Amino acid sequence: MTDILATCPSLSTTPFSHLIPSLERHAISVADLLTLDHVDVAKRAQLPAKEVRRLTDAIINHLHSDLGILSARDQLEDGDRHSIQPQGGQILQTSGVELAQAQGRTISLLSPSLDTALAGGIHTAALTEITGESSTAKTQFLLTLLLAVQLPASQGGLAKTAVYISTESALATSRLSQICSTHPILASLPPAEKPSLAKVLSISVPDLEAQEHILRYQLPVAIQRHNVGLVVIDSMTANYRAEVERGGGKNTSSRAGPSAMAARATSLQATGHLLRSLARRHNLAVVVANQVADRFERPQHPDLAVDGLPPGSMHSDDGYPSDPALTLDHQQRFFTGWGDTPYAYGGLKTPSLGLVWANQLDCRIALIRAARVQSSRKSGPKEGEQSRWRRWMKVAFASWAPDAVGERGVEFEIRSAGVIGLGDDELPDAEPDNGSAVADSKRSL
Structure with missing residues (x-):
């Protein structure tokens, strides 16, 4: 089966609709079209060579467009606004100054300490993930961004x-209000500059099919019509997990087998590519929430033991791998956000x-x-007693943010005013509210 739609989701296949069935029957992939001679591909698929060449050129132009490369022909159509053209007849679609300005815009989290950890906030032209277990304030971060993007x-x-x-x-909506x-910051703004719930467009997607349809067809139209600067998906995991759990009965093994996992990986790759393309094409920020699963610990290879760090699970059934430093179990501690510090965090x-989705993220x-242990008794807390929680925000990876590997992160609290970093001396009036304010939005955490 051909992977043209998965590799080039926004490519118009209407002019090539008569070629797709034959390519699928002969299992010709995009890699085959790009690396093999078009005459050989035409013979294998029993198609006209000129038509195969035309399809290959369309795929190449589409991939170049995703990379911001403009052909010499398109340059003439676009006008002479580019002054430098490298050898080969191709130029960058935007100048270096334009590219720097486009990637330099950020959306504040309305908390100086959190913004500092992210080098200014959530960056545009990028796909950002906020992940954590239940009640870690994922949705609270997203709600803050929905209001912050409306600010000047x-x-x-x-x-x-x-x-x-x-x-x-x-x-x-009540929590947003x-x-x-x-x-x-928001309360001190004049009425004309205050964020409005009317500028937050919301939609619920019940299943994976509806999600793919909305992202592929409805979202691009909404971005152009409503001057959208931020797209939030809360959460990316729910519909994929529901598809597996929906198998049931006789189909459970087939839905959870290798073929189902491969199909899910293809869908994740296409979705990630689509979201990144939208972010870069329209210079907006795409932020998604993700859930987490427990990682079980196993004895660590003695050659990789590091004082103070929790062990990794790098054993195979036959013993130690020949080079355990290259195993996923060892390396994932440096891009998941957990396992690179001596603090176990429970x-x-x-x-x-999985890793397929992690590779789509910027x-x-x-x-x-x-848990934060507290007690009002002079004798101290009773064994097992705990009150409230301590929370940290940690940048697992980002090309624009400072290296946070091995660090605890920035501590913050959920207050009636939203998410507030504990180091924010500039916000003295944001008092903690552990009662109705947080309870009202607990279901969306």
């Missing part, structure tokens, strides 16, 4: 609209959707929590 650039926003795509529960009215976690933010 001087206040850390983009002065644009936001799109909220929910796969679990509906948008918590509470943050807007109680956050010191156990190691691994973000869902930035991963891990939200980590640990």
Whole structure:
């Protein structure tokens, strides 16, 4: 089966609809079209060589467009706004100054300490993931961004609209209103500059099929019509997990088998490519929430033991691998957000959707929590007694953010005003609220 639609999801296949069935029957992939001579491909698929060459050229132009490369013919059609043309008849679609300006825009989290850890905030033209276990404030971060993107650039926003795509529960509008009215930055703005719920477009997707349809067809139209600067998906995991659990009965093994996992990997790759393309084409930020699963510990290879670090699970059934430093179990501690510090945080976690999805991301933010033991008795806390939670935000990886490997992260609290970093002295009026304010949005955490 050909992988043209998976590799080039936005490529118009209408002019080549008569070629696709033959390519699928002969299992000709995009790699075959790009690496093999078009005459050999035509003989193998029993198609006209000129038609195969035309399809190959269309795929190459589509891939070049994703990379921001403009052909010499398109340059003439686009006008003479580019002054430098390298050898080979191809140029960059944007100049270096334009590219730097496009990638330099950020959306503030309305917390100086959190913004500093992210080198200014959530970056545009990028796909960002916020991952963590339940009640770590994933949705609280997303709700803050829905309001912050509406602010003018001087206040850390983009002065644009936001799109909220929910796969679990509906948008918590009451919590949005509470943050807007109680956050010191938002509350101090004049009425004309305050964020509005009217500029948050929300939609719920019940299953994976509806999700793919909305992302591929409806979202691009909404971005152009409503001047969208932020797209939020809360969460990316829910519908994929539901598809596996929906198998049931006789189909359970087939849905969880190798073929089903391969199909899911292809779908994740296509979805990631689509979201990154939208982010870069329209210079907007795409932020998705992800769930986590427990990572079970095993004895670590003695050659890789590091003082103070939790062990990795790098044993094979036959003993130690020949080069355990190259195993996924060892390396994932450096891009998942868990396992690279001596702080266990209640156990190691691994973000869902696997390595295929991790490779689609430009930035991963891990939200980590640990129990805070408190007691009002003079004798101290009773064994097993705990009150509230401590939470940290950690940048697992991002090309623009400082290296956070081995660090604990930035501690924050959930307050009535939203997510507030503990080092934010500039926000003295944002008082903790562990009662109704947080409980009202607990279902969306």
